[in-house]
Amino acid sequence: MxxxxxxxxxxxxxxxxxxxxxxxxxxxxxxxxxxxxxxxxxxxxxxxxxxxxxxxxxxxxxxxxxxxxxxxxxxxxxxxxxxxxxxxxxxxxxxxxxxxFDGVGLVRDLQHNLGCPLVGKRVLLLGAGGATRGALLPIAAQGPALVAVANRTADKAHALRRDFAAHAQLLSGGYADLAGQSFDVVI
Missing domain, CATH: 3.40.50.10860 (Leucine Dehydrogenase, chain A, domain 1)
Incomplete structure (x- = not known):
């Protein structure tokens, strides 16, 4: 069958x-x-x-x-x-x-397939929806220097930062809020 x-x-x-x-x-x-x-x-x-x-x-x-x-x-x-x-x-x-599986798959792809370790890197995630929610903690577990989340609506990015405050230190905001900062990896 x-x-x-x-x-x-x-x-x-x-x-x-x-x-x-x-x-x-x-x-x-x-x-x-x-x-x-x-x-x-x-x-x-x-x-x-x-x-x-x-x-x-x-x-x-x-x-x-x-x-x-x-x-x-x-x-x-x-x-x-x-x-x-x-x-x-x-x-x-x-x-x-x-x-x-969003986060574990993304981390594996970045590190094993692309040869891009995240330790010590400044990482920017674009978007604050379900995929970002799944990717955030697996990325944070790899020891980046910084994880930032930018979203077209800053309130949604700030809510994500609030929801994950106990698990990861994040910067968040609208796209303009993070302008001028440099990142090693943009996802």
């Missing part, structure tokens, strides 16, 4: 996830169907629950639904809990397990 998975977002037409996952499944001999689902902005929960009710086994979650994915979870991982956001949901019976 074919296992069904999807990526859910809005918009979603740009996603390469169906192609990537289908090729990986083919290469490893797994019988899956992986599709892209564009959920209405006010219909994420209904879309997820409908996909699960139709036999879906799990979903990847992209913008703008990572905070809602965390909220719908019945069992978030520690990474998802710390981030307050999830990019992966797995369905097991009545349980919805959530995790967040």
């Amino acid at each position: 074919t296992d069904r998975y999807a990526v859910i977002g809005h918009p979603i037409g740009h996603s390469k996830s169906p192609l990537i996952h289908s090729l990986f499944a083919q290469a490893t001999g797994q019988d899956i169907a992986y599709t892209a689902i564009e959920a209405p902005l006010d219909g994420f929960n209904q879309t997820v629950l409908g996909f699960r009710a139709d036999g879906g086994r799990g979903v990847n979650v992209t913008l703008p639904f990572k905070l809602q994915a965390f909220q719908i979870a019945t069992e978030p991982s520690e990474r998802a809990r710390l981030a307050g956001a999830a990019n992966c949901l797995k369905f097991e019976g009545d349980r919805i397990l959530a995790d967040n």
